C-alpha cells in the first residue's frame with residue numbers, strides 16, 4: 504500500500520484565551536480572537552497527530568487583520584493609561600475646587616457654618632481623595648492662601664481641564680460666597696481674580712452670581728469633568 508504522509512499547519516482558536524472585544528486597531532469594531540497555528544502530522548492529507556505550535560497571534564473577526572500577541576498588552580496598557588489620566592484630571596479638579604472653596608470661605612475672616620458644610624459636602628463627592636482634600640482644606644483655612652497655593656491649584660486645573668470644568672469649580676466657589684447670605688467686597692474681588700486666573704473674562708462674575716441666585720444650586724453639586 505502506498506502511504507502518503509506529511510505535515511501541515513492548521514489554524515485553531517485558543518479556547519482558554521479571552522476575546523478582546525471591539526478592540527481591533529484597524530476597524531475598531533471587530534473583536535480580536537487568539538489563534539494559533541499548529542503543525543499536524545497528516546496521513547493521506549488528514550491531520551492525525553498534533554505536533555508543535557508554529558505561531559500564535561490575534562485575528563480580527565470582522566476585518567481579518569492579524570496581530571502579534573503583544574497587542575493584548577498594548578491594549579491593556581492604553582486602557583490603564585486612560586484610567587490614570589481620568590483619575591489625575593479628577594484629582595486636579597477636586598484640589599482646585601476644595602482650595603478655592605476654602606479660600607473663598609476664609610477671605611472675609613469669618614468662617615461660617617454654612618460655608619464649612621458646603622465644603623464638606625464637596626469633599627464627600629470624592630471619597631477616593633478624601634484625606635488629600637481634607638489636608639488642603641485644613642492648610643488653606645490655617646494659612647489663608649499665604650503661599651498662593653490656591654492659584655497654583657487653579658493654574659494646574661487651567662492646564663489640564665476644559666473651561667466647562669473650570670466654570671464648574673468657580674460656580675461652586677461662588678456657592679460658598681453666597682452661603683452666608685451676604686457678598687463681601689473681598690469675596691467679589693477674589694471671585695474676579697479666580698475668573699482671570701482661569702482665563703475667563705471677569706465680567707462673567709455678575710452673570711455667575713445672578714444665575715446662582717436664581718437657580719437651585721443643588722444642580723451644581725455634581726462635579727462635572729472635561
Ligand SMILES: [Zn+2]
Pocket residue numbers: 527528529530531532533563564565566567568
Ligand atoms: Zn478589524
